[in-house]
Amino acid sequence: MKRRPKLAVWKFASCDGCQLSLLDCEDELLALTERIEIAYFMEASRATVRGPYDLSLVEGSITTPYDIKRIQKIRRSSKFLVAIGACATAGGIQALRNFTEVEKYLPLVYARPEYIHTLEKSSPIAAQVPVDFELRGCPINKIQLLELISAFLQGRRPNIHPYSVCWECKMRGNICVMVAHGIPCLGPVTHAGCGALCPTYQRGCYGCFGPKETPNPASLSARLRALGVPEDDLVRLYRTFNAEAEPFRQESAAHE
Amino acid sequence: MSKTIKVDYLARVEGEGALYIRIKDDRVTQVQLKIFEPPRFFEAFLQGRKFTEAPDITARICGICPVAYQMSSVHAMEQLLGLKVEGPLRELRRLIYCGEWIESHGLHVYMLHAPDFLGYADALQMARDYPEVVKRGLKLKQIGNELVALVGGREVHPINVRVGGFYSVPRKKDLVPMVEKLKWARDAALETVRWVGTFDFPPVEPEYEFVSLRHPQEYPFNEGRLVSNKGLDIAVDDFENHFEEEHVPYTTALHSVIKARGAYYVGPMARYNNNFDLLPSGVQAAAQEAGLTSFCRNPFQSIIVRSVEILYACEESLRIIDQYEQPDRPYLEAEPRAGVGHGISEAPRGSLYHRYRIDDQGVIQEAKIVPPTSQNQKTVESDLYQVAVQNLHLPEDQLTWLCEQAIRNYDPCISCSVHFLKLHLERH
Ligand code: SF4
Ligand code: SF4
Numbered sequence: 047m048k049r050r051p052k053l054a055v056w057k058f059a060s061c062d063g064c065q066l067s068l069l070d071c072e073d074e075l076l077a078l079t080e081r082i083e084i085a086y087f088m089e090a091s092r093a094t095v096r097g098p099y100d101l102s103l104v105e106g107s108i109t110t111p112y113d114i115k116r117i118q119k120i121r122r123s124s125k126f127l128v129a130i131g132a133c134a135t136a137g138g139i140q141a142l143r144n145f146t147e148v149e150k151y152l153p154l155v156y157a158r159p160e161y162i163h164t165l166e167k168s169s170p171i172a173a174q175v176p177v178d179f180e181l182r183g184c185p186i187n188k189i190q191l192l193e194l195i196s197a198f199l200q201g202r203r204p205n206i207h208p209y210s211v212c213w214e215c216k217m218r219g220n221i222c223v224m225v226a227h228g229i230p231c232l233g234p235v236t237h238a239g240c241g242a243l244c245p246t247y248q249r250g251c252y253g254c255f256g257p258k259e260t261p262n263p264a265s266l267s268a269r270l271r272a273l274g275v276p277e278d279d280l281v282r283l284y285r286t287f288n289a290e291a292e293p294f295r296q297e298s299a300a301h302e
Numbered sequence: 303m304s305k306t307i308k309v310d311y312l313a314r315v316e317g318e319g320a321l322y323i324r325i326k327d328d329r330v331t332q333v334q335l336k337i338f339e340p341p342r343f344f345e346a347f348l349q350g351r352k353f354t355e356a357p358d359i360t361a362r363i364c365g366i367c368p369v370a371y372q373m374s375s376v377h378a379m380e381q382l383l384g385l386k387v388e389g390p391l392r393e394l395r396r397l398i399y400c401g402e403w404i405e406s407h408g409l410h411v412y413m414l415h416a417p418d419f420l421g422y423a424d425a426l427q428m429a430r431d432y433p434e435v436v437k438r439g440l441k442l443k444q445i446g447n448e449l450v451a452l453v454g455g456r457e458v459h460p461i462n463v464r465v466g467g468f469y470s471v472p473r474k475k476d477l478v479p480m481v482e483k484l485k486w487a488r489d490a491a492l493e494t495v496r497w498v499g500t501f502d503f504p505p506v507e508p509e510y511e512f513v514s515l516r517h518p519q520e521y522p523f524n525e526g527r528l529v530s531n532k533g534l535d536i537a538v539d540d541f542e543n544h545f546e547e548e549h550v551p552y553t554t555a556l557h558s559v560i561k562a563r564g565a566y567y568v569g570p571m572a573r574y575n576n577n578f579d580l581l582p583s584g585v586q587a588a589a590q591e592a593g594l595t596s597f598c599r600n601p602f603q604s605i606i607v608r609s610v611e612i613l614y615a616c617e618e619s620l621r622i623i624d625q626y627e628q629p630d631r632p633y634l635e636a637e638p639r640a641g642v643g644h645g646i647s648e649a650p651r652g653s654l655y656h657r658y659r660i661d662d663q664g665v666i667q668e669a670k671i672v673p674p675t676s677q678n679q680k681t682v683e684s685d686l687y688q689v690a691v692q693n694l695h696l697p698e699d700q701l702t703w704l705c706e707q708a709i710r711n712y713d714p715c716i717s718c719s720v721h722f723l724k725l726h727l728e729r730h
Contacts (some may be wrong), residue, residue, distance in 0.1 A: 059340045062715075063458040064363020067411065070457060072444040076437070079426050090413060091424030109340045137361045140342040168342075185365060185458040243455045247462045249469040252358065254459070279374075282351065287362065295355070 051100035051199065054086035056120055058106025058113050059140055059168060063185040064131035065089055065192035070188050078192075081199055087165045097123035104177075107133040107140060109167045109277070112218050114174055121175040126198060129171040130191070132184035136256050137290035139184075141168040144290055145298075170290065179204065182237045184254040184287040190239055210234055210257035211251050214242035223250055230270050232283065235261035263297035277301045305698065309706060319714065321631065321691050321705060330690045333683050335709065343450065348669035353638060353660045354465055360656070361459045364715055366409070369402040370649030371465040373524055374656040374671075379465045381538075382643025382660065383636055390629040391467045392524075397622045398453040398460070399647070400615040404446025404487065406650035407570070407608040407615075410713045411494060412439025415605050418707040419501040437495065438490050442612065445487045449619060451539060451557050467633030477623045484620050491613035492588055494543045498605045499592030504704070506688055507599040510681065511563060512572035515648055521580045521614060522573060524647045529576055531597075532563065538646045541655050547672070559679040565680035568652030569712060570607045571586045571598055585614050601685055601711040608713070618652060638664025649674055651713050682712055 055065050069075065071092060085095035102124035108114055121127060129135050137144065144167045171177050181194055190206055197204035211233035215222065223229040223245045231250035233242070237258045244251045257263070267280055277285070284298035309321040324332040344363055351359060356375040361368035373395060380387060387395070412435075413425040422428040429436035447457040453472065454460025462468050513534060517526030529535045536544055548557045560566050578586065578596040586596075589610045597606055640662040646655050652674030659668040689708045693701055 059342055061362050061365040062370075063362075066365045066458060069409065070444075070447060072440040072447075075440065076426070076429055076433075084426065093423035093427070109342070113340065138342075139347065139359065142347045143343060147347075184362065203516075217599070240456070243467075244461050247455050247468075247470045249461060249464075250699070252461075263521075279352070282355070286355075286359070 050081060050083040052085035052095060052097075053082045053195075054097070054099040054102045054120075054124070055084075055089070056086075056102060056104045056106075056117075057088070058104070058117070058133070058171075059109040060106030060131070060133045060138065062089065062105070063088050064133070064183075065103070066190055067130075067186055067188040068103070071192060074192060078195065079241040082195065091145065099124050101195070102127045103130050104128065104134050104161060104171050105130050107137045107170060108174050109140060109165050109168045111165065117171060117174050126178045127175070128169075128179045128181060128194060129177045130181045131186050132182065132254065132256055132287045134171045135167075135180045135182055135291075136288040137168040137170050139287050139289075141283065141290035143168060145285065168290070181206070182255045183239050187239050187241070207238060209238050210261070211236045211238055211240070211242050211245070211255070214238045214240070215245050217244050218246060220245050224269075224273070228273050230273055230275050230283070232266070234266050235263045252286060253284070253294065255294040256291045261293050263293055264300070267297060267301065309702060313384050319709075321686070321709065323686065323692070323705065325694065328694055330687055330694075333687045333690065335679060335682055335686065337679075339523060345669045345671065348658075348666050349437065351666050352635070353382075353658065353664045353666060356656075356658065356666065356669075357463050357465065358459070358461075359586075363671070363673070366406055366715055367402060367649045367651065368459045369398055369454065369463075369652075370647055370654050371656075371671075373399060373647040374645045374649075374654045375658075376463060376465050376645070377524055377647060378643040378645030378656040378658050379636070379660075380643070381645060382658065383465075383468055383639060385607050385634050385636060387467055387634060390627055391471070391633070393622045393626060394453055394468060394471060396523050397619055398450055398463070400619040400622070401451075401453065403615040403650050404491075404612050404619075405443050405450060406446070406713075407612045408439055408443030408446055410650075410710075411498065411605055411608050411612070412436060412443070414713065415608075415707075416498065416501075418703070418710060419498075419605070438441030438493065442487055442490050442494070445480075445483050446615075448483065450477065460493075464633055466636040469632060471629055471632045473628050474626055477626055481620065481623055484616050484623070488613065488616040488620065489618050491609065495588045495592045495606065495609040495613055498609050501605065503600055503602040504689065504692070506601060506685065506692070508601075508685065508688060510572075510599065511560065511566040512575045513560070513566045513568050513677075514572040514576045514653055515646060516576050519580070519581075521577050521618070522648050526645060528653065530560075530566065530572075531575060534560070535641065538655075539644045541644065541646065541672075542657070542670075545672070545677075547676070557680045559680060565684060566677065568674050568677045569604070569683050570611050570650075571601070571604050573648060573650060574598060574607045574610065581610075581614055583615055585610060585617060588613055601708065604711050604713075621705050626661045638662060651675060651715055652677065673715070675712070678712050678714070682709055682714065685711070 130264040151239040194204045216243050224231045229250045233251040236253045280301040284294040320336040322334040357372040360371040450457045455462045511532045512532045515522035515526035516529040642659045655672040657670040
């Protein structure tokens with residue numbers, strides 16, 4: 047029998063939701079293990095197989111000095127490394143610490159050093175080591191995860207598009223919540239992948255998949271302002287789970 | 303002679319933790335459950351955010367029980383604003399919570415805990431010998447996920463929950479297709495209860511104080527008083543008068559204690575023991591058939607209790623869907639006003655406390671969150687001590703595994719437990 051490629055799942059600062067998406071592939075999980083060996087996945091197994099690994103899925107952001115060393119080691123033992131989810135691709139919600147005036151934040155962020163070690167910033171995986179692919183979302187979409195793994199097994203590029211949530215709304219036949227109901231929505235600047243979930247539930251997108259390719263948030267902000275969104279709400283709107291992603295970071299700063 | 307039992311990275315728990323036990327001359331001298339998950343400082347981020355953002359932000363504390371965070375936060379905010387969510391909206395909240403219990407308990411019973419009882423490293427290995435059992439577990443978990451996704455939009459970090467209700471509500475005909483699946487799930491849950499009842503349980507029965515919500519008419523999810531088998535009976539607002547947290551140097555999580563009496567136990571077994579009389583008679587009978595009485599003290603038997611709660615959640619979902627009528631409005635308007643609000647809901651792993659203070663613009667000034675796993679941490683350590691003492695004769699690898707299993711009795715969610723440090727000010 048041909049050797050099955052080895053899959054490893056790694057965790058950094060995160061909520062475990064993205065790696066859980068793998069266990070949430072209930073229909074596919076057992077079949078998947080026939081094609082790929084789950085060699086390291088602490089949330090699921092106490093058995094571990096030594097590296098090198100063919101495919102590493104990395105969840106979470108880097109927030110401690112120890113984790114910088116750990117991700118470097120993981121990179122060295124991984125042939126193909128994929129950052130999964132907003133924590134790993136943009137620093138996650140914990141990257142909100144990156145925006146606060148250190149003075150104001152000090153009492154809550156800096157622990158007694160003998161108790162806790164933490165870095166000043168929460169950074170995405172790609173800020174520390176080269177990353178071969180990024181899967182967006184807070185959380186990632188499990189269908190996209192399966193597509194990524196299948197593409198890897200077949201040696202092709204995953205069929206995952208960088209267009210906006212608006213596009214998915216149109217595909218679903220949704221009525222635009224912003225045009226029809228005046229609900230503020232980040233859909234025009236947000237990366238697709240969720241299937242336009244929020245608008246389908248009569249809610250504006252809050253950008254959990256992060257910025258799409260070449261977004262124009264300044265123009266969206268002008269529209270949102272016209273809808274009556276105050277400046278401080280605009281800051282909050284861009285500053286959530288993908289706050290550190292460059293286009294969102296800049297746009298939030300523009301309204302401060 | 304001295305030896306050390308060490309597990310540097312605990313598997314099959316959510317998050318990053320380690321176990322450390324020191325044995326000297328056949329005496330257990332030290333037990334530490336270490337949590338080294340890096341803190342993410344949620345209580346700090348929440349300051350300055352709008353009260354309406356709390357459910358989405360706090361959901362990100364834990365991908366396994368996001369509904370619990372959403373429920374505790376919206377209930378705290380609604381208490382603060384004087385809103386009472388009733389009727390079908392209240393029922394929908396119980397329904398989405400049922401989905402989370404089925405999904406989370408299903409994951410733990412089948413994928414994380416059962417392999418310990420049967421001697422497998424994980425469920426995938428177990429599937430080679432018990433393919434049908436593992437498939438049943440996966441399908442059960444999937445139905446829980448579907449229920450969360452149906453009401454909430456998706457299984458991890460649902461998008462449909464808001465202060466005052468939901469962004470949109472399902473029509474009756476959207477829920478009806480779940481009925482057949484839930485009937486299957488109910489049967490599967492009953493088989494699960496019977497199956498786990500046949501496992502071997504190490505004889506450990508400590509004197510715990512079991513803490514959970516109790517509601518006069520129903521098995522608790524979102525409402526009620528906080529009670530215990532040792533006489534605690536308080537309103538949710540009173541939580542911080544009776545409980546406090548200790549900062550222990552070797553862990554990034556806080557240890558919670560009842561001020562008057564010390565360590566306590568939250569989770570399925572606490573709920574079961576405090577609310578057995580409120581379970582439907584069929585569910586009670588299934589529990590008794592599997593070897594439980596109305597009060598269970600063996601932490602290893604928590605796997606039976608969890609299975610019983612899956613069964614209950616299936617029945618409760620069927621009841622809710624059967625009686626559901628689509629409400630006129632998906633939510634009540636929530637106008638901000640200054641104040642403090644408290645909420646406790648029953649996460650799969652136990653009582654989850656939230657407190658918020660907001661100003662008259664609805665901006666959060668202060669937030670406090672006490673998750674179940676940090677409440678159980680002291681109790682886990684005392685269990686470990688007892689298990690280690692009783693089993694010193696075992697070979698080291700077996701003793702290590704048994705200790706890991708004793709930790710997994712609590713289905714600890716380490717991601718949850720670390721975000722709430724009281725941090726010390728260090729001026730430069
Ligand atoms: S990206 Fe979101 S869902 Fe994924 S681990 Fe981070 S917080 Fe959790
Ligand atoms: S619509 Fe936006 S916020 Fe909602 S799930 Fe999709 S990407 Fe996330």
